[in-house]
Amino acid sequence: MQGLNRRFEVIVVGAGPAGLSAAYILAKKGFHVVLLERGRGVGSKQVFGGRVYSSLLERVFGSLGDAPIHRWVRRERLSIINGERMLTVEYISGGKYSFTTYLGQLASWMAGKAVEAGAIIVDEVRVDRILVEDNSVVGVESGGDTLKADVVVDAEGANRLLLEELGLVEKPRPSDMALGVKEVIKLGEEKIDERFGLRSGEGAAWILAGSVSAYTPGGGFIYTNKDSVSIGVVVSLESGGLVEEPYRLVESMRLNPLLKDIWREGDIIEYSAHLVPERSVRLIPSKLALNNFLVVGDAAGLLLNTGYTIRGVDYAAYSGYLAANAIVEAEEKYGSYSEEVLRRLYEERLKRSMVFRDIARHKAVEMIWENPTMIKQYAALLLDTLGGLYELGESTPSLRETFKNARRKNKVSLIRVMADLVHGVMKA
Amino acid sequence: MTSIGDKPLRVDDLLQRNVWDVDHRPHITVDTEKCRLCEAKPCITTCPAGCYILAGNKVVFSYEGCLECGACRLICPYNAVKWSYPLSGKGVQYRFS
Ligand SMILES: Cc1cc2nc3c(=O)[nH]c(=O)nc-3n(C[C@H](O)[C@H](O)[C@H](O)COP(=O)(O)OP(=O)(O)OC[C@H]3O[C@@H](n4cnc5c(N)ncnc54)[C@H](O)[C@@H]3O)c2cc1C
Numbered sequence: 334m335q336g337l338n339r340r341f342e343v344i345v346v347g348a349g350p351a352g353l354s355a356a357y358i359l360a361k362k363g364f365h366v367v368l369l370e371r372g373r374g375v376g377s378k379q380v381f382g383g384r385v386y387s388s389l390l391e392r393v394f395g396s397l398g399d400a401p402i403h404r405w406v407r408r409e410r411l412s413i414i415n416g417e418r419m420l421t422v423e424y425i426s427g428g429k430y431s432f433t434t435y436l437g438q439l440a441s442w443m444a445g446k447a448v449e450a451g452a453i454i455v456d457e458v459r460v461d462r463i464l465v466e467d468n469s470v471v472g473v474e475s476g477g478d479t480l481k482a483d484v485v486v487d488a489e490g491a492n493r494l495l496l497e498e499l500g501l502v503e504k505p506r507p508s509d510m511a512l513g514v515k516e517v518i519k520l521g522e523e524k525i526d527e528r529f530g531l532r533s534g535e536g537a538a539w540i541l542a543g544s545v546s547a548y549t550p551g552g553g554f555i556y557t558n559k560d561s562v563s564i565g566v567v568v569s570l571e572s573g574g575l576v577e578e579p580y581r582l583v584e585s586m587r588l589n590p591l592l593k594d595i596w597r598e599g600d601i602i603e604y605s606a607h608l609v610p611e612r613s614v615r616l617i618p619s620k621l622a623l624n625n626f627l628v629v630g631d632a633a634g635l636l637l638n639t640g641y642t643i644r645g646v647d648y649a650a651y652s653g654y655l656a657a658n659a660i661v662e663a664e665e666k667y668g669s670y671s672e673e674v675l676r677r678l679y680e681e682r683l684k685r686s687m688v689f690r691d692i693a694r695h696k697a698v699e700m701i702w703e704n705p706t707m708i709k710q711y712a713a714l715l716l717d718t719l720g721g722l723y724e725l726g727e728s729t730p731s732l733r734e735t736f737k738n739a740r741r742k743n744k745v746s747l748i749r750v751m752a753d754l755v756h757g758v759m760k761a
Numbered sequence: 762m763t764s765i766g767d768k769p770l771r772v773d774d775l776l777q778r779n780v781w782d783v784d785h786r787p788h789i790t791v792d793t794e795k796c797r798l799c800e801a802k803p804c805i806t807t808c809p810a811g812c813y814i815l816a817g818n819k820v821v822f823s824y825e826g827c828l829e830c831g832a833c834r835l836i837c838p839y840n841a842v843k844w845s846y847p848l849s850g851k852g853v854q855y856r857f858s
């Protein structure tokens with residue numbers, strides 16, 4: 334950090350969507366802001382699944398006209414795989430709600446906006462510690478150097494080394510986190526259009542459960558980028574570790590007989606892994622602000638995984654935006670960044686926002702998707718029922734009969750099915 | 762374009778698809794003495810980069826292929842993993858994720 338001898342009003346740690354959004358807004362409002370990123374260049378340490386919802390992002394950055402949008406998601410697929418059988422529900426959307434991209438590219442685009450607005454981004458700086466004096470945050474430490482500022486925004490992501498060191502959060506239990514592993518397969522634009530049934534510029538988002546991810550709590554995902562396909566699994570970390578090596582899980586998904594022809598002739602161009610906050614509600618720190626300090630994005634546990642879709646990037650950007658606005662208002666109205674002021678202006682507003690309420694609301698749905706025996710039983714039940722309807726010999730059983738047979742075969746009582754359904758629906 | 766074929770790739774083959782600037786200083790160190798006490802050794806099956814391998818009954822760790830995910834830090838039951846990120850932007854360099 335040598336050479337950074339100018340005084341900054343704000344230090345942001347981490348150039349992910351959360352930190353970049355905060356830096357962009359603050360710079361636009363005329364604040365002297367420096368963003369410190371451990372990676373080489375912006376985006377070199379970023380991993381996500383593949384899809385970003387656009388509406389909150391537009392709220393932060395305005396038009397996405399020049400954003401690195403690969404494809405607008407038109408086809409939403411949800412599949413349950415059980416051995417050689419697969420049930421897929423496909424929804425064709427009429428509008429533009431979300432797009433696919435590489436997170437690194439999106440982050441670089443955000444960085445461009447932030448720098449244009451006047452923010453300074455310094456890469457290859459790993460922040461080692463948040464500096465505290467007299468009960469207030471005063472800056473950060475990196476490689477023995479210190480850098481001071483009026484206020485620090487922590488946007489370090491899911492792996493919260495700094496927050497743990499600061500004592501604001503504890504090391505998470507393994508089961509509160511999931512591990513995502515991903516392969517990017519280069520295939521070519523035309524082949525993707527053809528094999529997914531897409532028109533040029535249109536994309537597909539596909540979530541898979543069942544044997545494709547060895548019934549692990551979590552599931553598989555497939556997203557179409559411009560000329561590549563991202564495939565992967567997100568599996569919950571249990572305290573005993575994973576049952577099967579994550580690279581074997583992705584590889585068996587890639588080679589699944591029901592899927593493998595989709596990326597025939599493709600080539601793997603990247604293999605990556607990253608943690609995902611899984612039980613977000615348990616990961617949200619007791620306070621989202623301290624004196625001169627704010628927490629945003631994954632570091633604040635702000636991620637929603639409903640089982641059929643995941644929202645992290647847009648939530649991160651939105652929390653960065655709220656934090657930046659809180660800093661602006663705190664300085665203008667109160668001339669103070671005390672914990673009380675920042676919690677009122679940031680935490681309370683965030684907690685009243687749709688983002689936060691949705692995270693709390695979806696807790697129950699998460700649990701159903703997390704239960705491997707339930708996933709396994711329902712996958713078999715559904716597919717046996719459908720198999721009974723379509724795989725006909727001499728007789729043609731009714732839906733009622735096949736459902737009954739499937740329940741018997743899988744030893745699930747009707748009461749149990751009803752109870753689970755009601756339970757799931759009520760809580761959702 | 763080369764085809765990836767029909768056989769599962771080994772983890773080393775997967776890691777070779779990435780761009781790396783491996784540091785000569787390890788960013789993670791493991792106190793493998795503690796691993797002797799550990800029955801479960803969850804690191805072996807959890808690490809997405811196969812950095813933890815079993816040689817006989819001993820855990821052998823190498824940091825070079827680390828994807829910096831952080832999973833081993835969380836699942837190690839004996840706190841044997843001293844974990845940090847690489848310095849100076851070293852380590853894995855993602856381009857398409
Ligand atoms: C497998 C997987 C699939 C996902 N799929 C989706 C999806 O499809 N859609 C979606 O919206 N979200 C998805 N997410 C979630 C999404 O990626 C995150 O919610 C989002 O990236 C959070 O943004 P952030 O800015 O808080 O953190 P990050 O994006 O993690 O950024 C944190 C940044 O801080 C830097 N950093 C960390 N520590 C330090 C330090 N000490 N010093 C300096 N720099 C530091 C890191 O290098 C990094 O650049 C997925 C996540 C994973 C892992």
Ligand code: SF4
Nearest residue numbers: 808827828830831833
């Ligand atoms: S951080 Fe992840 S990739 Fe690196 S050694 Fe630990 S588990 Fe393996």
